[in-house]
């Protein structure tokens with residue numbers, strides 16, 4: 001038994017915040033943001049929109065595109081760093097919004113690598129015969145954990161959700177997956193706060209050592225690409241589409257240069273979405289599928305890297 005993608009969906013909140021809007025909020029410029037990150041604009045959730053609301057919109061479209069109903073889903077995995085609340089999980093809240101009950105539902109916390117972690121788990125559940133139709137969602141409202149007076153972080157992130165329904169198949173599907181974490185880098189990228197005694201202790205905002213993140217991301221993006229390609233007995237030439245986590249165009253460009261992969265084969269949405277953490281890969285995937293760019297039979301390499309540091313790759317036939 002293999003697993004394959006049956007359907008994709010995504011959702012972006014209505015409000016768009018451009019670099020020019022940010023120029024009015026902090027001491028920055030469109031030129032600096034575009035030059036350092038490739039980002040021009042990002043979507044921002046409405047005050048009453050939670051991660052589960054974004055997840056719901058993306059999930060219903062993925063389920064419909066898979067030709068299924070919500071009742072066919074037998075496992076829900078939500079990758080998020082910005083859950084609705086401490087508990088219950090955003091996956092359980094999403095389950096209630098979908099009007100289904102009984103199947104397992106849980107969140108994955110692997111920051112920007114969350115979606116590749118969730119996809120790898122969905123693959124294992126399906127291959128082990130424990131689930132048939134798995135709903136996976138990456139959903140984030142980073143606007144809630146940004147210090148909007150800190151120009152070094154607030155210009156880089158956005159809100160959104162992307163979703164995939166994975167289903168059992170006699171044909172692959174997922175060709176190889178590889179996940180990693182190295183907790184020695186915990187302090188390089190974090191929201192170092194926790195709820196205690198009725199208040200937040202530490203900081204509730206994203207803190208980042210930008211230079212370290214940059215170097216680390218490029219290194220492991222290259223490494224994990226070779227790991228999954230080797231596992232599937234394939235080479236870089238076999239990749240039709242590369243969908244890296246959309247953190248920063250300079251990290252993405254440096255990676256394709258190292259991999260010697262033509263830049264045209266890389267999916268790029270960072271310019272319009274900014275970094276949406278666990279949502280960035282499924283958002284880019286769904287946009288490219290909807291645009292008819294990615295077609296059935298194409299070989300895709302998805303790669304995530306994020307706080308932890310965590311990182312991983314999924315090689316698959318769409």
Ligand code: ACO
Nearest residue numbers: 028029032036112151152155210211213214247248305306
């Ligand atoms: N506008 C204008 N100036 C700024 C801004 C801003 N928004 N932010 C920082 N600066 C200033 C700094 O204060 C500094 O000024 P100084 O020289 O007077 O001290 C100057 O710009 C250069 O700052 P650096 O931090 O050295 O800039 P750098 O070229 O390293 O770029 C960046 C910073 C874009 C964060 C870069 O390190 C990077 O891309 N890192 C990767 C981080 C990333 O993508 N994180 C996303 C989350 S991680 C993930 O998803 C994997």
